Amino acid sequence: MNNNPVNTSRIGVVTPSRARxxxxxxxxxxxxxxxxxxxxxxxxxxxxxxxxxxxxxHALSGNHHAAGYHSAEDRKPGWWDECxxxxxxxxxxxxxxVCLNNLGGCHGSTGPAxxxxxxxxxxxPDFPSLRVRDWVHSQARLADHLGIDCWAAVIGxxxxxxxxxxxxxxxxxxxxxxxxxxxxxxLSAQNIAFNEIARQAIQSDPDFAGGHYLSKGLVPAQxxxxxxxxxxxxxxxxxAMASKFGRDLRxxxxxxxxxxxxxxxxxxxxxxxxxRFSNNFDAxxxxxxxxxxxxxxxAREYGNDPVAAFREARCSFLVLSFSTDWxxxxxxxxxxxxxxxxxxxxxxxxxxxxxxxxxxxxxxIRRYLDVFSAYMQRVREPH
Amino acid sequence: MNNNPVNTSRIGVVTPSRARxxxxxxxxxxxxxxxxxxxxxxxxxxxxxxxxxxxxxHALSGNHHAAGYHSAEDRKPGWWDECxxxxxxxxxxxxxxVCLNNLGGCHGSTGPAxxxxxxxxxxxPDFPSLRVRDWVHSQARLADHLGIDCWAAVIGxxxxxxxxxxxxxxxxxxxxxxxxxxxxxxLSAQNIAFNEIARQAIQSDPDFAGGHYLSKGLVPAQxxxxxxxxxxxxxxxxxAMASKFGRDLRxxxxxxxxxxxxxxxxxxxxxxxxxRFSNNFDAxxxxxxxxxxxxxxxAREYGNDPVAAFREARCSFLVLSFSTDWxxxxxxxxxxxxxxxxxxxxxxxxxxxxxxxxxxxxxxIRRYLDVFSAYMQRVREPH
Numbered sequence: 001m002n003n004n005p006v007n008t009s010r011i012g013v014v015t016p017s018r019a020r021x022x023x024x025x026x027x028x029x030x031x032x033x034x035x036x037x038x039x040x041x042x043x044x045x046x047x048x049x050x051x052x053x054x055x056x057x058h059a060l061s062g063n064h065h066a067a068g069y070h071s072a073e074d075r076k077p078g079w080w081d082e083c084x085x086x087x088x089x090x091x092x093x094x095x096x097x098v099c100l101n102n103l104g105g106c107h108g109s110t111g112p113a114x115x116x117x118x119x120x121x122x123x124x125p126d127f128p129s130l131r132v133r134d135w136v137h138s139q140a141r142l143a144d145h146l147g148i149d150c151w152a153a154v155i156g157x158x159x160x161x162x163x164x165x166x167x168x169x170x171x172x173x174x175x176x177x178x179x180x181x182x183x184x185x186x187l188s189a190q191n192i193a194f195n196e197i198a199r200q201a202i203q204s205d206p207d208f209a210g211g212h213y214l215s216k217g218l219v220p221a222q223x224x225x226x227x228x229x230x231x232x233x234x235x236x237x238x239x240a241m242a243s244k245f246g247r248d249l250r251x252x253x254x255x256x257x258x259x260x261x262x263x264x265x266x267x268x269x270x271x272x273x274x275x276r277f278s279n280n281f282d283a284x285x286x287x288x289x290x291x292x293x294x295x296x297x298x299a300r301e302y303g304n305d306p307v308a309a310f311r312e313a314r315c316s317f318l319v320l321s322f323s324t325d326w327x328x329x330x331x332x333x334x335x336x337x338x339x340x341x342x343x344x345x346x347x348x349x350x351x352x353x354x355x356x357x358x359x360x361x362x363x364x365i366r367r368y369l370d371v372f373s374a375y376m377q378r379v380r381e382p383h
Numbered sequence: 384m385n386n387n388p389v390n391t392s393r394i395g396v397v398t399p400s401r402a403r404x405x406x407x408x409x410x411x412x413x414x415x416x417x418x419x420x421x422x423x424x425x426x427x428x429x430x431x432x433x434x435x436x437x438x439x440x441h442a443l444s445g446n447h448h449a450a451g452y453h454s455a456e457d458r459k460p461g462w463w464d465e466c467x468x469x470x471x472x473x474x475x476x477x478x479x480x481v482c483l484n485n486l487g488g489c490h491g492s493t494g495p496a497x498x499x500x501x502x503x504x505x506x507x508p509d510f511p512s513l514r515v516r517d518w519v520h521s522q523a524r525l526a527d528h529l530g531i532d533c534w535a536a537v538i539g540x541x542x543x544x545x546x547x548x549x550x551x552x553x554x555x556x557x558x559x560x561x562x563x564x565x566x567x568x569x570l571s572a573q574n575i576a577f578n579e580i581a582r583q584a585i586q587s588d589p590d591f592a593g594g595h596y597l598s599k600g601l602v603p604a605q606x607x608x609x610x611x612x613x614x615x616x617x618x619x620x621x622x623a624m625a626s627k628f629g630r631d632l633r634x635x636x637x638x639x640x641x642x643x644x645x646x647x648x649x650x651x652x653x654x655x656x657x658x659r660f661s662n663n664f665d666a667x668x669x670x671x672x673x674x675x676x677x678x679x680x681x682a683r684e685y686g687n688d689p690v691a692a693f694r695e696a697r698c699s700f701l702v703l704s705f706s707t708d709w710x711x712x713x714x715x716x717x718x719x720x721x722x723x724x725x726x727x728x729x730x731x732x733x734x735x736x737x738x739x740x741x742x743x744x745x746x747x748i749r750r751y752l753d754v755f756s757a758y759m760q761r762v763r764e765p766h
Binding site for chain 2: 028029030131133186187188189190192193194196197200201204205206222223225226229230233236238241242244245246247254256257262264266267270271274294295297300326329
């Protein structure tokens with residue numbers, strides 16, 4: 001490990017790696033993937049006894065590029081660069097960080113846009129339906145591949161937090177800490193409803209072509225953009241949108257006497273976000289990921305008792321929530337915490353006052369970074 | 384007035400009326416409607432001195448059919464039947480109630496689906512853009528037509544409440560009471576964003592055809608359904624959806640080992656609501672109404688000072704909000720109340736504990752009906 005302060009400034013340029021798995025993977029749906037690839041990045045050095053590895057699980061629209069840059073000219077860092085790097089909560093001066101693109105993803109790992117070896121065509125909508133547990137099993141194989149027997153911590157926000165919790169139940173001996181940020185034991189009806197709208201928006205775009213858009217040279221761009229807009233609004237808080245946009249106009253006027261409609265800043269911002277996303281994300285992957293979210297129910301097979309579920313776990317937990325997050329509200333995190341306490345597990349909980357809504361888990365909020373760093377300091381300590 | 388208790392049971396069958404206006408109406412956008420029709424219903428008898436008339440202003444997807452039935456076989460009463468009728472808050476044993484389909488609507492009043500007399504074709508997207516004040520002016524003409532100089536009360540929920548407030552500023556001598564339910568001085572950025580998604584959903588449906596779907600024999604059904612789903616979710620509270628649907632399945636299973644996806648009750652419910660709406664509502668009207676909502680800003684022309692705005696008013700106010708309404712939250716109603724107090728106007732305010740979200744204003748919630756009835760009792764008293 002290098003504690004040289006010269007090294008504490010940034011991760012710099014990173015290059016993704018690729019692992020190929022040829023041992024068939026039996027999925028929760030009953031189907032089997034005969035072979036698959038996972039794309040991942042690592043930051044920081046693995047120590048001699050391989051005890052400092054941390055797994056980051058990504059959320060709905062995430063990927064393996066959590067931190068650093070892909071080239072010297074790259075101006076946009078990885079999606080969790082605020083929390084991953086030298087001197088940051090997941091401190092790459094001390095941890096060896098692994099982040100992968102989940103199976104079914106669209107950033108290099110095997111997914112609906114990949115070629116189905118049995119047909120020679122892209123999978124499209126025929127790619128197997130995935131559950132959170134399938135991701136966990138595939139991540140365990142990646143750990144085997146990397147020679148990591150036990151993670152110092154498995155960490156995730158939102159859908160990533162669901163993977164972290166599932167890790168604690170499926171592989172209790174393979175993680176020492178579990179960090180669950182802005183997540184839930186299962187989605188509420190409202191959350192399922194928002195995901196349903198996103199899927200409907202995609203599926204009703206004629207260019208979706210029943211999921212076979214790739215083979216027809218189409219992109220359901222309007223549907224994807226709409227889906228993203230729904231997500232984007234609901235991941236922000238009302239307050240965050242008010243302070244970011246208010247009722248500022250981008251064009252037109254609200255003065256009487258003009259037929260020219262006014263356009264609010266928030267409208268053009270949303271359209272921009274939607275359109276950017278539709279150029280970078282695969283529609284079938286989006287549907288697959290939202291279904292994994294909807295179907296996740298940590299305690300279902302434990303008699304719907306999260307306390308019984310968490311009795312399987314052997315690790316310690318950090319649970320974090322954000323005051324204005326209304327898709328994964330603090331109440332949902334408290335359900336996790338209460339079940340952990342009742343199951344007699346070690347748990348630290350903090351509700352962070354933040355006006356960023358669900359997206360706050362990606363933001364550099366002082367108290368969030370401090371609590372997260374303090375806990376990760378504990379993860380580093382000899383065990 | 385008939386106080387016979389035999390009469391207190393129901394409104395029964397009602398027949399809409401139609402008023403034709405041939406005096407041109409100058410609109411806020413600068414254009415003029417040379418002629419137009421308004422469809423309306425009335426319930427209860429107008430008294431001898433014409434002092435018991437009440438105007439109900441409808442919201443985004445409402446119409447003139449607020450109460451009663453359209454035939455003996457009709458099983459679905461008007462949209463506000465819980466609050467309008469004998470013995471109900473707006474008691475038709477005492478009030479003469481008028482409710483119209485707003486200009487630009489799609490239930491009989493002149494709107495985008497009507498024929499433009501200058502072209503002989505339906506207006507479609509060329510129908511003039513409307514503001515809340517245009518509705519108020521057209522409603523004032525309807526009052527003239529009906530011989531009503533002064534309303535006992537102008538009443539509305541949501542977008543209807545915006546019309547009621549605008550009435551109080553534009554025609555201060557023509558109403559004695561103003562009832563504003565689950566409304567706001569102006570929309571927040573979040574609200575505008577949800578409306579923008581609804582419009583995008585409609586406009587990106589290929590069958591929208593730039594708004595000219597009628598002349599092409601098309602209906603943008605998918606887009607309208609999506610727009611309605613967005614509205615529907617956001618008008619309900621998380622709690623209301625949880626108690627109505629939870630995570631109940633309609634089909635399929637969450638058990639591992641099956642490829643058959645599960646469908647949650649909330650998904651099929653949403654699709655049903657969306658599809659029903661798309662058969663009954665005009666897409667151009669939906670766009671027009673959401674724009675009127677977005678553009679409404681009660682105090683804009685009063686130096687953005689709602690206190691200065693309300694100094695124009697001469698009537699008394701009842702303001703009501705619902706605890707779980709997150710699209711028009713109690714905080715927005717308190718802004719109205721605080722401005723009214725600062726302007727030295729008479730105001731009664733109640734926040735109703737209810738888990739129905741924004742749609743609570745349509746529901747038979749005991750305390751809501753009681754507060755509303757008690758205030759309307761005061762409206763009836765000799766002045």
